[in-house]
Structure formats: structure tokens, C-alpha cells
Amino acid sequence: MAVMPDKKAVIAAFVFTAVFFMYLHTLNPVFHANDSPETAACAVTLGIQHPPGYPLFSLAGKIFTFIPAGSPGFRVNLLAAFCGASGAVLIFLIIAGIFRRKEKMLSVYAVSAAAAFVFAMTYTVWSESLSSKGGIYTLNAMLFLLVVYFLFKWDKTAENRYFYAASLIYGISLGNHWESMAVVLPGIFVYVLLVFKKMKLNITQIIKKLGTAFVFVVPGIFLYMYLIIRSNSGALLNWGNPADLKQLLWVIFRAQYTDMEKARDLAVIIKQSARVVSHLINEMTPAGLLLAITGAVVLYISKRRKELALFGVILISVCGALALYFNLKDEMIWIMDVFMIPVYASMAVFAAGAVLWLADKAGRKAVLVICIFFILPFAMASSTYRKADQSRYYYNYDFGMNIIKSVDTPGIALLEGDFNVMPQMYFKYVAHKTEFCPVTTLFLYVPWGIDNLKRECPGVLLNPGKDFNYSQKIDNLMANNYRTSDIYVSVFRKAFEEFYPAGNNMLAPNGLMMKFTPDRKGNLKKAEANLKKLSYRNVYYDRLYMNNTTEFCVSNYSSAYTELGNAFRDYNMDEKAAYYLEQAVQLATSPTKAETLTHLGVQYSKMLRYHDSIKVYLEAILIKPSVIEAYSNLAGVYNNIKEYDKAIDICEKGIRQNPSFAEVYNNMGIAYYYKGNKQKAVELLSKSLSLNPQSAMTRQNLEIIKKEAGGR
Numbered sequence: 001m002a003v004m005p006d007k008k009a010v011i012a013a014f015v016f017t018a019v020f021f022m023y024l025h026t027l028n029p030v031f032h033a034n035d036s037p038e039t040a041a042c043a044v045t046l047g048i049q050h051p052p053g054y055p056l057f058s059l060a061g062k063i064f065t066f067i068p069a070g071s072p073g074f075r076v077n078l079l080a081a082f083c084g085a086s087g088a089v090l091i092f093l094i095i096a097g098i099f100r101r102k103e104k105m106l107s108v109y110a111v112s113a114a115a116a117f118v119f120a121m122t123y124t125v126w127s128e129s130l131s132s133k134g135g136i137y138t139l140n141a142m143l144f145l146l147v148v149y150f151l152f153k154w155d156k157t158a159e160n161r162y163f164y165a166a167s168l169i170y171g172i173s174l175g176n177h178w179e180s181m182a183v184v185l186p187g188i189f190v191y192v193l194l195v196f197k198k199m200k201l202n203i204t205q206i207i208k209k210l211g212t213a214f215v216f217v218v219p220g221i222f223l224y225m226y227l228i229i230r231s232n233s234g235a236l237l238n239w240g241n242p243a244d245l246k247q248l249l250w251v252i253f254r255a256q257y258t259d260m261e262k263a264r265d266l267a268v269i270i271k272q273s274a275r276v277v278s279h280l281i282n283e284m285t286p287a288g289l290l291l292a293i294t295g296a297v298v299l300y301i302s303k304r305r306k307e308l309a310l311f312g313v314i315l316i317s318v319c320g321a322l323a324l325y326f327n328l329k330d331e332m333i334w335i336m337d338v339f340m341i342p343v344y345a346s347m348a349v350f351a352a353g354a355v356l357w358l359a360d361k362a363g364r365k366a367v368l369v370i371c372i373f374f375i376l377p378f379a380m381a382s383s384t385y386r387k388a389d390q391s392r393y394y395y396n397y398d399f400g401m402n403i404i405k406s407v408d409t410p411g412i413a414l415l416e417g418d419f420n421v422m423p424q425m426y427f428k429y430v431a432h433k434t435e436f437c438p439v440t441t442l443f444l445y446v447p448w449g450i451d452n453l454k455r456e457c458p459g460v461l462l463n464p465g466k467d468f469n470y471s472q473k474i475d476n477l478m479a480n481n482y483r484t485s486d487i488y489v490s491v492f493r494k495a496f497e498e499f500y501p502a503g504n505n506m507l508a509p510n511g512l513m514m515k516f517t518p519d520r521k522g523n524l525k526k527a528e529a530n531l532k533k534l535s536y537r538n539v540y541y542d543r544l545y546m547n548n549t550t551e552f553c554v555s556n557y558s559s560a561y562t563e564l565g566n567a568f569r570d571y572n573m574d575e576k577a578a579y580y581l582e583q584a585v586q587l588a589t590s591p592t593k594a595e596t597l598t599h600l601g602v603q604y605s606k607m608l609r610y611h612d613s614i615k616v617y618l619e620a621i622l623i624k625p626s627v628i629e630a631y632s633n634l635a636g637v638y639n640n641i642k643e644y645d646k647a648i649d650i651c652e653k654g655i656r657q658n659p660s661f662a663e664v665y666n667n668m669g670i671a672y673y674y675k676g677n678k679q680k681a682v683e684l685l686s687k688s689l690s691l692n693p694q695s696a697m698t699r700q701n702l703e704i705i706k707k708e709a710g711g712r
Contacts, residue, residue, distance in 0.1 A: 018117070022120075026391050028077050028131045030397045032134070032396060033396035033549045034133045034549045037396065037423045037425055039076065040426060042061075043060075043079075043132065046058060046059075047238065047429075048237060048238050048251070049239060050240075053252065055175050056139070059226065061135070064082075073397075076132040079132070080130060080131060084125060084128070084141070085120070086142045087119070087120075088116040090145035094149055095108075095112035095115055096108055098304060099356055108356065114352075114373050117374075118288060118380065119348040122384075124283060124341060130390045136176060137338045138341075144180075144184055144345070148310065150163070150166035154166065158199065170188070171217035174223075175220050175223030178252075187311065194309060224248065228242055228244075231243040268327055275337075283344060284376075287376060292350040293350070295354035314343070318343050334547070355369065355370065387547070396550075403513060404427065404433060404434060406510055406511030410435075412437045412439060412477075413438050413490075414477075415441065417490060417492045419552065436488075437460050439460070444477075459485075460477070460485075462477050474499060475502075487515070487516045488515050491560050492559065521571050540587075552591055555592040558584045558596050561580050561581070561583045561587060562596055565581035566599060568580060574603070594624035594627045597617070598627055600616050601617045617631075618634070621653075628657055631654025632654060634647075635648075635667035636667050645675075648672065648675075651664050651667060662688045662695060666688040666697070669688065679709065
């Protein structure tokens with residue numbers, strides 16, 4: 001006699017298959033424009049990632065690299081998809097367990113499956129399930145939900161093995177991203193105490209059980225021994241070099257980042273709180289939020305208060321931590337989004353409770369209520385698909401390859417920014433395409449970074465003194481190597497502008513990189529040729545969605561064209577300058593669009609194309625009102641065409657944006673001068689000079705006007 005399969009198991013298998021297929025269909029083919037290249041490379045080579053090191057994911061990722069399908073990066077991405085789909089299954093099982101009843105279980109299973117799909121179709125969960133870096137968070141979500149699943153089994157059966165299984169899994173999860181698991185611990189702890197209360201245990205019994213649970217937690221923590229073992233056995237990627245206890249703790253507790261993360265003022269907290277609220281409303285749609293709120297009330301009324309406490313405290317602790325802890329700039333606030341995943345799990349559980357309550361109230365129309373609930377995940381999938389789909393996502397792969405095309409070998413590339421650095425980790429140690437020496441400039445600040453550089457690039461000479469600062473280290477590297485190797489720097493070169501200004505005059509465009517050369521003009525032809533060699537796959541194709549990190553990555557193309565256009569302007573080759581700056585505008589994404597338009601406006605002004613210049617300056621201001629240079633430059637154009645009132649008006653608007661920008665006062669003073677108000681002109685030019693005493697032009701203008709005004 002054939003044994004009928006368990007309905008719950010069949011539906012769970014269906015949930016996993018459906019979600020995994022959706023993720024597989026949209027999976028990234030190599031890596032995303034975030035930390036994914038590093039994450040994949042560390043899985044392939046068993047390296048050490050940036051703090052806290054992520055030993056569990058590197059080990060799990062290594063297993064997936066043996067799957068004979070696609071690139072190594074794709075194989076590690078499969079782990080992210082697997083964990084995301086497994087998390088959806090666990091949501092199904094948890095909800096089915098919470099609302100288990102003696103009859104009508106098929107309705108419970110249906111609602112549980114729909115809620116699992118709602119969780120899986122949220123943009124954050126879906127997108128993080130498609131790339132290696134996201135796999136760190138989907139692995140965390142899976143382990144968190146597995147802990148909850150075993151805790152519920154413990155509550156229902158009173159069998160301690162489930163409690164200790166949950167403890168063991170929690171300990172293992174700490175070897176992945178311990179901070180995320182620390183934030184959900186208050187909810188878990190409250191739930192455990194409530195179960196103890198239900199069991200009527202005395203304090204001695206509670207302490208004994210907690211002590212035993214801690215024993216099961218500890219083995220997972222020892223996963224961090226992986227960092228010491230690999231650091232001492234030649235890991236190719238070795239962030240922080242945790243070869244001893246001091247450096248191990250430095251990596252685990254993220255000493256590199258802690259000072260930068262803590263919220264410093266109320267404005268930051270308000271901004272981050274608004275971000276949290278926005279996600280609560282939009283990620284599962286307002287309908288999903290309304291169901292979640294209703295479901296929380298249903299859990300309370302139906303005396304499922306332990307479950308309400310667990311998910312409610314987790315929701316509050318996660319949202320509170322995100323609002324209060326981080327110290328994120330506007331352009332980096334998206335970093336907090338991924339940590340909302342436990343909140344969406346909680347909301348999915350609450351929403352299921354609301355739907356089951358509504359179905360019970362609907363009586364014979366219960367099936368209709370459940371069918372309507374199924375519309376929600378389908379609607380979410382329909383609206384999210386384009387944003388989440390990464391199946392044709394080659395932006396960061398092509399960007400990394402374009403850096404390789406822009407560097408001659410042997411050469412040294414001083415790389416700043418994750419989009420420049422991390423693809424080369426993958427190409428050097430996994431794909432073996434990088435033949436030059438990629439130097440992560442951030443690592444030059446610390447002794448282990450110098451040691452790593454000497455090990456990875458033995459041909460590069462670097463012998464800084466013990467007390468050398470960053471600028472002196474760069475100077476030492478340049479002095480020791482410029483005769484034997486071409487040296488390049490990222491188009492994104494903020495650190496060089498600040499710490500090595502002497503090198504700026506020798507930087508020439510060279511494709512997607514800048515090259516140190518005494519012959520900047522002679523390098524322009526090669527720079528043009530290098531730009532033609534680059535791959536621009538999907539860069540101009542606006543039907544593919546670009547998230548924040550992708551826009552930052554792609555913005556480097558506009559920066560490269562801007563650098564070349566400005567170089568041609570410096571040598572009075574105006575037509576070519578305008579051509580490349582116009583191309584830069586076409587390539588620009590939102591992070592650089594306004595600045596790129598401002599550069600083009602300068603070129604149009606130089607060519608006396610004043611009306612074109614006015615047009616692009618106004619567009620720049622409209623896109624990004626804080627670009628103060630656009631106000632000042634536009635005022636200069638208005639002065640040139642004798643529209644002084646417009647010049648004054650735009651300067652006043654600029655001053656409201658940034659009252660400490662000297663040039664805007666200078667151009668406003670010039671406008672007042674030509675209007676005949678020399679006293680006001682002197683006042684404004686004096687203000688400009690006080691803000692920038694080094695400006696020879698402002699000083700000269702002020703002296704001339706003072707003489708004309710009779711020396712006053």
C-alpha cells in the first residue's frame with residue numbers, strides 16, 4: 001500500500017521550488033556592485049573577508065563552488081538563493097505551527113504558503129538572494145528562522161533537545177554576521193523566559209537550562225578560529241591579518257568601522273527613522289503593513305502572546321537599532337536596508353494571523369479571503385521583478401575588466417573605493433585575469449596592509465618608516481617604483497587630492513584609470529583609445545534597474561569622460577573637450593549627473609556658448625540644489641551677458657544653499673559693481689576674500705573697485 005505524502009511536506013517543497021526557481025531565474029551571473037566580488041573570492045580561495053570576517057559563509061560558499069554550473073561567482077550566488085528559498089520554507093513551517101488547529105489545516109497551510117511568498121517577494125529579500133554578499137544576509141535569515149522554528153517545537157513538545165538545537169544553531173549563526181543575530185536576541189530571550197514561565201521552572205532550573213544552552217552556543221563561536229587558521233596558512237585574501245588574538249578581536253568586533261557607525265546627532269536619527277518607516281510601509285505594500293498590524297492584535301486576542309512577544313520585540317529591537325545606531329550619510333543610507341529582513345519575517349507572520357482571522361470571520365467565503373491574500377505576493381512579484389532581476393547584470397564585472405584594460409603591465413594600480421578594489425580581488429585570485437599589482441590604498445593606513453601588499457606584489461618596493469603617515473607612504477611608494485612601473489590611480493581619487501596633492505599635476509586620463517605621467521598632453525591620444533576599448537554593456541540601457549550601489553559604480557564612467565574632457569579643455573582643444581563632456585553627461589547616473597553638467601557648463605562658457613551653459617547649469621541645480629559651483633558659475637555667465645539682476649538672484653539662492661562658498665560672493669559682488677553699487681560690491685568681495693584668502697582674482701577685483709570707490 002502506497003504511503004500518501006504529508007500535505008505540509010508537499011506544500012513546503014512547493015514553496016521552496018517556486019521561490020528558488022524565481023531566484024534562479026533572476027540570479028546574478030557573476031557578482032553585484034557591492035562586496036560580492038570579495039565575498040565570492042573568499043569563498044573560492046577560503047580567504048578572510050572584511051570585518052567581521054564571515055567565516056561561516058566562506059566555508060559554506062566553498063561547498064557551493066564545487067557545483068559544476070556557471071562561473072565561480074555564480075556558484076556562490078546559488079548559496080544566497082538557496083538560503084533565501086529555505087527562509088521562505090521556514091516562514092511557512094513557523095506560521096503553520098503557530099496557527100495549528102484540529103481541522104481546516106489546509107486553509108492554514110494555504111495562508112502560510114502565501115505569507116512565505118510575501119516574505120520572499122519583498123524587494124530586499126529577493127535582491128539579497130541573488131548575489132554572494134546578499135547571501136550573508138539570507139544565510140543569517142535562514143539561521144534566525146531555524147532558531148525560531150526549533151524554539152516553537154520546544155514550546156509545543158517540552159522536549160529540551162529542540163531548545164538545545166536552537167542554541168546550537170544560534171551559536172553557529174554568530175560565525176556569520178553576529179551583529180544581526182545580537183539584535184534579534186532580545187526577542188528570542190523574552191520568548192525563552194515566557195516558555196520557562198509556562199513550564200513553571202524555578203530559578204535554579206532556569207539557570208541550569210540556560211547554562212546548558214550556552215554550552216551549545218559556544219561551538220559556533222569557535223568558527224572564528226577559521227580566521228586565525230587561514231591567516232597563518234597563507235590565505236590569499238587576508239583582511240586584517242587576524243593571525244593572533246589581538247587582530248582576531250579587531251576583525252570580529254569591526255574596530256575599523258565602529259567609530260564611523262555610531263549616530264552623532266538627532267538629524268541623523270530622524271533621517272534613519274524615516275527610512276525605517278518608509279520600508280515598513282512600502283516593502284510589503286501598505287496592505288501588507290495593515291495586515292501585519294491587524295495580525296499582531298489577533299495574536300494578542302487569541303492568546304498567542306509568546307509568539308507576539310518574540311516577533312514584536314524583534315521588530316522593535318531591529319527598527320530601533322537601525323534608527324539609533326548608524327551614522328549614515330544621505331548617499332549611503334541604503335546600507336541599513338538589508339538589516340530589515342527579520343522585520344519582514346515578523347510582518348509576514350503577523351499578516352498570516354490577520355488573514356486566518358478574516359477567513360474565520362468570513363465563514364463560507366473563507367476561500368475567497370485566502371485567494372485575495374494570494375494576490376499580494378503576485379502583485380509584489382510583478383512590481384518588484386524589474387528591480388530585482390539581475391540575470392543580465394554585468395555592471396561590476398565589466399567595470400573590473402575595464403580597469404584591467406586601462407592598466408598596462410607591469411603596472412601598479414592604486415585603487416580607492418569598493419567598486420575599484422573588490423572586482424580585482426576576484427579577477428586576481430579567482431579568474432586570474434589581473435596581471436598588474438592592485439593596491440588597496442585603504443590598507444596602507446595599517447601595518448598588516450603593508451605586509452599584505454609586500455606578500456601579494458613582491459615586485460613593488462615599499463619601505464615606509466615606522467611613523468610614516470598615509471601621505472608619506474604614498475610618496476615612498478611613488479619614489480621607489482615610478483622608474484620601473486607605470487603607476488595608475490582610480491578615477492575616484494579623493495584620498496590623493498587630500499593626501500598627495502603633488503601627484504595631481506601628473507595625473508592624466510587613461511581610460512577608466514588615471515596615469516601618473518610627466519607628459520599629460522601626450523597621453524590624451526592613448527586615453528581616447530582606451531575609452532574605445534571599454535565594454536559599455538547595458539550602461540546606456542535604461543530598461544535595466546540600477547540600485548544605489550550600481551549607480552555609484554556606473555558613475556565612474558562619466559567621471560572618466562569628464563576627466564578626459566577637462567584635460568582637453570586645459571590644452572584649449574575645445575571641440576574635443578565639449579564632445580567628451582557631453583558624452584560624460586550621457587553616461588552620468590544620479591550620483592554624478594549634476595556635477596557632470598556643471599563641468600559641461602564651464603566648457604560651454606569657455607566656448608562662449610552662453611545659452612547652452614545657462615541651460616546645463618539650471619539643469620544641474622534642478623537635479624541637485626546643493627551643487628554650489630553651478631550657482632556661482634551661472635552667475636558668472638549672467639555677468640558676461642550683462643544680466644546682472646539674474647546673477648544676483650542666483651547668487652542669493654546659492655548662498656542659501658552654502659553660505660561659506662567664497663566664489664559666489666565674488667560673482668555677486670561683480671554684478672553689483674556693474675549695476676553701479678560699488679559699496680555693496682566691496683562688501684561682497686571682502687566677504688569672499690575672508691572665506692578664501694588665497695584667491696588672487698578676488699583680491700585683485702577688490703583692490704580695483706576700492707580704488708574706483710575712492711579707497712573706501
